[in-house]
Amino acid sequence: MTTQRWANDLAQIVNPNNIKLNESLKKYTMTKLGGNADIFVLPETEEEATAIVKYAHEQNIPILMLGNGSNMVVRDGGVRGIVICFQKLDEIRVDVNQIYAQSGALVINVSKLAAINGLTGFEFACGIPGSVGGAMAMNAGAYGGEIKDIIIDCTVLTKEGERIVLTKDELELEYRKSIIAKKEYFVLSSRFQLEQGIQEEIDAKIADLTFKRESKQPLEYPSAGSVFKRPPGYFAGKLIQDSGLQGKGVGDAEVSTKHAGFIINKGNATATDYIETIKMVQNVVKDKFGVELELEVKIVGEDLTT
Incomplete structure (x- = not known):
């Protein structure tokens, strides 16, 4: 069996x-x-990650990078080839006013470490649930801050397994865009430039942003976070709310009544339910307001075959 041979080689x-x-x-x-991955592999070092990507390229095996899975919907048919997950690449360290973080480190944990060390600039990310790799790929942002505001450089792997370092300018960071996503690079690590701050002010800002997030977002349910990008001149959540879509959905997927920009899994939703709810929202908003909602989440994998 081909999959077993791949697994033997990866071993x-x-x-x-x-x-x-x-x-x-x-x-x-x-x-x-989401469905199943043919092969799911967790490298423990950057060298292992590099070798896996090189192997997949040499064998012409499809490979998908998975971070914390916060901004991704996997179809019910699952993912063919190799899913490589960088959860074990989670080192974070502070060097004076800089922070080094590997791809699998959680953004929330980087923000916490910055705060503990009296560093300001990363507070905006205190509630972002994704990994550093995912945050880099989409130039994650919240409450007026973005990754591009603090990034120094980022070490990535090309699809061929070549390791390169990209400077801030080379990353081409825009609203929810980057060269990483465009070229389908694999993030290994990033360096961030912060500043010494006043501890009380840092703590107060984090407390305020945490309160806003917990009071306004449906954190009690599984979700992919903000489903849609902000349309120019509008707010996606407001358009969805004004379309009367809160509480509506397909199956157990539902537009949140707490925040219309979120689609939640009430418990037994399928990926198909979730994706059909996304399409329903896009269609209704387009009909009512003439605005096309662009996805912020990434939909991957295959549909179930009958």
């Missing part, structure tokens, strides 16, 4: 215990949706 690169066949991706995504 020469990583610990066999970190290779899983036909692994359900529901437990790795914030929506708790």
